[in-house]
Amino acid sequence: MGFNRSHPARREPEPGGMTDNPAGEKTPRTKSMPKIKVGSVAGFLAVVPHLLGFLPERSLVVVGLDSARGRIVLGFRYDLPDPPDPGRAREIAEHASGVLGQRGVGTAIAAGYGPGTLVTPVAGPLRAALGTAGIAVRDVLRVENGRYWSYVCQDPGCCPAEGVPFDGAAHPASAALTAAGLDVLPGRSSLAASLAPVAGPAAEAMDRATERALRRAEELVASAASGEEAMRLVVDAGRAAVREAIGVYRGGGAITDDDQLAWLTVTLADLRVRDDAWARMEPRYRTAHRRMWADLVRRAREPYVPAPASLLAFTAWQSGEGALANVAIERALAADPEYSMAHLLGQAVDAGLPPSAARLPMTPEEVEASYAVTERAGSGAPSPDAPPAGRSGGRPASRLAGSSGRRSGGRSSARRSRGRSARRRSAGRGSAERGSAGRPSAGPSPARRSPASPASSRPSG
Numbered sequence: 001m002g003f004n005r006s007h008p009a010r011r012e013p014e015p016g017g018m019t020d021n022p023a024g025e026k027t028p029r030t031k032s033m034p035k036i037k038v039g040s041v042a043g044f045l046a047v048v049p050h051l052l053g054f055l056p057e058r059s060l061v062v063v064g065l066d067s068a069r070g071r072i073v074l075g076f077r078y079d080l081p082d083p084p085d086p087g088r089a090r091e092i093a094e095h096a097s098g099v100l101g102q103r104g105v106g107t108a109i110a111a112g113y114g115p116g117t118l119v120t121p122v123a124g125p126l127r128a129a130l131g132t133a134g135i136a137v138r139d140v141l142r143v144e145n146g147r148y149w150s151y152v153c154q155d156p157g158c159c160p161a162e163g164v165p166f167d168g169a170a171h172p173a174s175a176a177l178t179a180a181g182l183d184v185l186p187g188r189s190s191l192a193a194s195l196a197p198v199a200g201p202a203a204e205a206m207d208r209a210t211e212r213a214l215r216r217a218e219e220l221v222a223s224a225a226s227g228e229e230a231m232r233l234v235v236d237a238g239r240a241a242v243r244e245a246i247g248v249y250r251g252g253g254a255i256t257d258d259d260q261l262a263w264l265t266v267t268l269a270d271l272r273v274r275d276d277a278w279a280r281m282e283p284r285y286r287t288a289h290r291r292m293w294a295d296l297v298r299r300a301r302e303p304y305v306p307a308p309a310s311l312l313a314f315t316a317w318q319s320g321e322g323a324l325a326n327v328a329i330e331r332a333l334a335a336d337p338e339y340s341m342a343h344l345l346g347q348a349v350d351a352g353l354p355p356s357a358a359r360l361p362m363t364p365e366e367v368e369a370s371y372a373v374t375e376r377a378g379s380g381a382p383s384p385d386a387p388p389a390g391r392s393g394g395r396p397a398s399r400l401a402g403s404s405g406r407r408s409g410g411r412s413s414a415r416r417s418r419g420r421s422a423r424r425r426s427a428g429r430g431s432a433e434r435g436s437a438g439r440p441s442a443g444p445s446p447a448r449r450s451p452a453s454p455a456s457s458r459p460s461g
Helices: 041-052 086-102 116-132 172-179 188-193 200-222 227-250 258-268 271-279 283-299 306-318 322-335 340-350 364-376 396-402 413-417
Strands: 005-008 035-038 059-065 072-079 107-113 136-144 147-150
Touching (some): 035 041, 041 059, 041 072, 059 116, 072 086, 086 107, 107 116, 188 322, 227 271, 258 283, 283 322, 306 322, 306 340
Parallel strands (some): 107 136
Antiparallel strands (some): 059 072, 059 107
């Protein structure tokens, strides 16, 4: 069962040392990206949790390899159907082979984590689908209780019936990846908990701060000579706050003041503020941006979660942090099931788009100009079907929440939740789990372009 696989550990350096090559691609080696070489199944299994960011359970992990060098190109994870379902197993297999084929991957290895009753019904269809697609299968494994079994190897001397014991955490590859900054959480639930909303006194403080932010918006509106000027004042103040916050986090700092955080969350609900922030998400600062959006997601009150959560998903995708992108998308859709940016981020990652697709074809200045053109044409007002965000009708909070980029058709949250286990829920670091193009109905320009939606790689629908 020997094999020789090597891949770079994908760690984001600090801004000064950023590479333009995104995580998940064949990134050139740097001092911060050590080359980790594994030559055994045990070594491969030691690497998998570091790719995901957590220990997989009842999961199927599929990893695409560079056929020439054996380097990992991408990886993604599915929930195992429980109870087993032949239709869902075929869907998983076809999706996996389709994603690998679209990325031009010629070799794959897969590992199912859990009992044979759950892994075996998926392993067979996966091998068949990969073979039909012309993708070489290096191995298909089952992992449970510190042992692994192979569905490919039939040699009892290599792969005995009782399985092969291994200790992934003690493997040198695991130690090297941990030292490179690729830590492993106990499970996906731990990752979700890292973005859970604050509770107790912190939540009460944010409630009060959000009320003050809404009153601040009302005061700006009251000081304006016209309705158009009123929203411009709020939007301009929101954009200024976003610029200041980005500068703080890029400088290594953080915002802890409740009023500043609340003002950001309230004004980001307007598409003009959100898209200005989106256009500023330069990949070389992605680590700082992830910290900022994660802070806002945790502190935002429920009606104001979708914008920062979607921006966090985008920056996580830029970084090859697929599991984090998934959790952020789920937070956005839990708050607003029709939020278009979150849906399209999910669609793009489901299609296997790599982090390199997270381009920013519009500058903040172009975003602002495109909205100005749209507004002069009379089509730039916030959506009238806004969620009221817990406020009475007609108040500025309602109008801000109304600009939140809700979907105007397409895949619904119910459809998105169906068959969730037949999609990659958490491909981890360096993988193409979820990514984003923009949604035309949420875009900032007369052509309805969102700042990160290249027409060449945007998923349909």
